[in-house]
Amino acid sequence: MNSRRGYTDRPRRRQFLQLAAVGTIGGFAGCLDGSDDEPTDDEPTDDEPTDDEPTSEPELRDVLNWESSYVMELTVPLGSGTITVYDGDTYTAWTVNGVEMEAYRIGTDEYIVVDEECFIPTGSSDEDIFEPERLRDEFGSVTATKAEPIDDQDVYRFEVDDGYLYVRTDSGYPIRFESKDASGATDFHSWGEPDPISPPDMECVEQ
Secondary structure, eight states, rough: OOOOOOOOOOHHHHHHHHHHHHHHHHHHHHHHTTTOOOOOOOOOTTTOOOOOOOOOOOOOHOOOOOOOOOOOEEEEETTTEEEEEEEEEEEEEEEEETEEEEEEEEEEEEEEEEETTTEEEEOOOOOSOOOOHHHHHHHHTOOBBOOOOOOOOEEEEEEEEEEEEEEEEETOOOOEEEETTOEEEEEEEOOOOOOOOOSSSOOEEEO
């Protein structure tokens, strides 16, 4: 399935698409894992009550629920896409500037499919897209604020780094993430439903 064959390469476009997939996913993951501009212990945020400000609103750590398989629908300035996650493996279908592409990550193996051609990028990463425990560890004490229902679902809203995470009140599953600057949004659904992800059924060449 992954035999190597020669073909006319278009490195500029492929490098762009690879960076688009990795960069967009990585940037969004950074919003959720708190990799940028983390508040210090000496800098309380508005969402973290002090000892003198009791609150009845729930904290993120008390309501957040997560599964190892789910689907994300992303919309960003560069394009839109769907990411299916199953036990750490991912399948991504992107439309980037009008060009359709697919990306697979299974364990530490990665595959990119563009124009019915498949290649294996070098420098594959073994990092997880999301680390839910970091959400609990770094933003667990953030309290919910009022929010309008989303798709007729009652939700809690939590300020998470440079965006807002909306969590269903009945199940604790995230339903949406929105950036504060309105540069992108992600809808979560199909918690616990996706099937295992397999490599593309075609010949692939290392690139």
